Amino acid sequence: MTSPIRNAPESAGVPVPAPFRQALLFVAAVTAWRLVLLFTDGINLSFDEAQYWHWAQTPALGYFSKPPLIAWMIWLTTAIGGNGEGWVRLGATLSHAATALVLFALAKALFRTRDDADRIGLWSALIWITLPAVSVSAMIISTDAPLLLCWAVALLALVRALEPEGTAWRWWGLLGVAIGIGLLAKYAMVFFVVSLLLFLLVSPADRGRLRQPGLWLALAVGGLVYSPNLLWNLLNGMASYRHTGENANLKSHLFNPAELGEFLLSQFGVFGPLLFVVLALLLTVALRRTWLVRRYRLLICFVAPVLLAITVQSFLSRANANWAATAFVAAVPLVTAWLMERNRWRWVLPVSASLHLLAAVALYNPAPLLSLAGMPMTAKLDLQKRLRGWNIAGDWARELAVKNPDLVPLFDDRKTMATLLYYGRPLMMPGRMWNPEGKRQNHYELSASLPADPGGNYLLLTRGEAGWAAPYFERVETVGILRLPIYSDYTLELHAYRLTGFKGYAAGGAR
Incomplete structure (x- = not known):
């Protein structure tokens, strides 16, 4: 047959x-x-x-x-x-x-x-x-x-x-x-x-x-x-x-x-x-x-x-x-x-x-269908809300990298790191992953962990605040905050910090 x-x-x-x-x-x-x-x-x-x-x-x-x-x-x-x-x-x-x-x-x-x-x-x-x-x-x-x-x-x-x-x-x-x-x-x-x-x-x-x-x-x-x-x-x-x-x-x-x-x-x-x-x-x-x-x-x-x-x-x-x-x-x-x-x-x-x-x-095509039904698109209805705005965030991060050419991009979670490596390309590469405990639980901890040796200045891009960074660096300065309203009830927020004079992980009590 x-x-x-x-x-x-x-x-x-x-x-x-x-x-x-x-x-x-x-x-x-x-x-x-x-x-x-x-x-x-x-x-x-x-x-x-x-x-x-x-x-x-x-x-x-x-x-x-x-x-x-x-x-x-x-x-x-x-x-x-x-x-x-x-x-x-x-x-x-x-x-x-x-x-x-x-x-x-x-x-x-x-x-x-x-x-x-x-x-x-x-x-x-x-x-x-x-x-x-x-x-x-x-x-x-x-x-x-x-x-x-x-x-x-x-x-x-x-x-x-x-x-x-x-x-x-x-x-x-x-x-x-x-x-x-x-x-x-x-x-x-x-x-x-x-x-x-x-x-x-x-x-x-x-x-x-x-x-x-x-x-x-x-x-x-x-x-x-x-x-x-x-x-x-x-x-x-x-x-x-x-x-x-x-x-x-x-x-x-x-x-x-x-x-x-x-x-x-x-x-x-x-x-x-x-x-x-x-x-x-x-x-x-x-x-x-x-x-x-x-x-x-x-x-x-x-x-x-x-x-x-x-x-x-x-x-x-x-x-x-x-x-x-x-x-x-x-x-x-x-x-x-x-x-x-x-x-x-x-x-x-x-x-x-x-x-x-x-x-x-x-x-x-959810938005047009909701519009026909007389309903506005909201964060609760948008299953893809977490995928929106990252192209703008990438432009923002790239501008910060241009203004701070002496800083190496640093991240404290793989989701933010992966997304900004793409949308902030090529200036976000090579980025580093904050990893004081020496974990190997994701690709970036395995291949791009920040070395434990003291020295170096970094541009930290994070979804949260960086109070934790003070013991590890000689100086921590806020250089930018991005608040991007996607919907009235959902905002993409990123913080950027200038971290200078890395003291090594041991300075913060990490082994």
Whole structure:
């Protein structure tokens, strides 16, 4: 069976299936809309996005909190178009568009014996590109977008590798490459390997693959592709691994039913309310019957373990809404195919896609919609209020640096440092992080801590006041305060201080 990914263009004499054309046009239209907003909306980078941009200025094999792919992606897009917010975020938007098209190919390959295989592929692509979580993720640069693309490619490669055809070697190889690159995007890709092994163990028709070289070739290739980041961690005290372990936060108070409830409710927003209800039914009430169908069993093995693990994590400690995002790659074709088998439930697909698009319109254009309703935008209604005004703050910080060329920029929290390194570029670099206790809890404490040796003059930029600085410096002077009203009930405030004659950390009692 020929995959739609391998179909030649119509000019070569091979017609492109109509459902694939429809999927391509729809995905292209939604992506074009997002790109217009991306380059015209002017929403400032979050501190995480700004930090990723800073990483991209010095491409490496790893960073404190993440593997390196996010920085490499930003390096590429900004090398092409410059350092504007749109170019920083571009990789995420394009990754989700590619994921939607890969899901078309995945669904068609997996359900190729069904007459509606093309339609399952079409709706899988449409559902993915309109998912509420994708509408958010496509407009910010994060590790999730490339991770989800790698997960989808790996699933497609696995499905093709398991086919009884003579091209399995190249698909096993692609599977390994996708796993390796996925690990370079985010360590959550390890769940894919767990799900893969689980499927081979529980599927009698596929259990023999555990003794065949294809699987082990894929794992070896994946390990080889990923190995540069492993080397970086070995040379840097396992920094990324330690941070990932600390994020689990299992040393705090265990058993948190409120966190569990919050996480489960958040998944209705991630996957869409109707689709999440259907998925829940598939994994509970309908599981016994669905499990008997091999292709459904495969998809369930790539949904259930992730959802279960993160749900348990949320109960034991906490879990962000996006931590289970990889489960929804397989959940899309699973839910889509299951609904299309049941004529009376097919309406869920177009209704969900429509609701998701309406939600995206509200997310991307809240002010005009509120205006039509006669309601003013306020800080309570603006989910992006904390991203506003930082371009002005960057100009302010840059002017202070110009007026005080003898001072080295100094920061006392990573959020302010990351954001001003971007918006105050290039005069905020190289900045220093105040770190009297010698902590290694973020990238800047690891790579840019102010040395303990006495001497030096600094321009401190902080969200608070600097009374704490007096014991450490011969003189502390206020050189500026920025109060930028974003709304009547929300103001961005920054303070700037001239710190001269650093006495060393020991002067303030730090060891």
